[in-house]
Amino acid sequence: MITYTDHKDFAPAALLPLFEQAPWAHGRTVIETAEMLRQTDLFITAWDDNRVIGCGRVLTDYVYRASIWDVIVDAAYQGQDVGTEIMHRILNHPALHRVELFWLCTRDKHAFYENLGFSAKEQTGMVWDRRQRPASSRDE
């Protein structure tokens, strides 16, 4: 049976196999993942027994804005509503009930998010990527 939790008291290394399946999260380390987990406002994980098979996380001010990141379902469990359940648990989480606007980026999963009520009408995002900067600005 698949279970879901918003508790963060698990070993951060449990997330790494999932991260390896997502192009943007590939190569993340245990140390940085532990820090990320600690600093993330809401982290939902889906579990099959003692294995993490899905996740999604939120950074927020709890009032006006929340951004959703790292929504990933293990390939062996995709198409079984795990991603939808993670998203519902984010959008309906009691701690976020006041949040006015949830924001996320996606390259190719528009249909998945449109099913959940997201709209791509306002294409206003821009990004500053430290990894694309000269080495000098990375060290600052």
Ligand SMILES: CC(C)(COP(=O)(O)OP(=O)(O)OC[C@H]1O[C@@H](n2cnc3c(N)ncnc32)[C@H](O)[C@@H]1OP(=O)(O)O)[C@@H](O)C(=O)NCCC(=O)NCCS
């Ligand atoms: C996108 C992702 C999280 C969806 O999770 P999932 O558990 O497979 O999705 P669900 O089973 O809850 O699917 C819900 C609906 O979305 C649709 N859907 C799922 N993945 C989709 C995809 N890749 N493209 C289009 N629609 C998709 C399903 O067909 C389903 O629609 P239906 O209810 O009308 O049949 C999962 O495919 C994944 O982890 N992909 C790799 C990582 C990724 O790209 N994450 C998104 C980052 S923005």
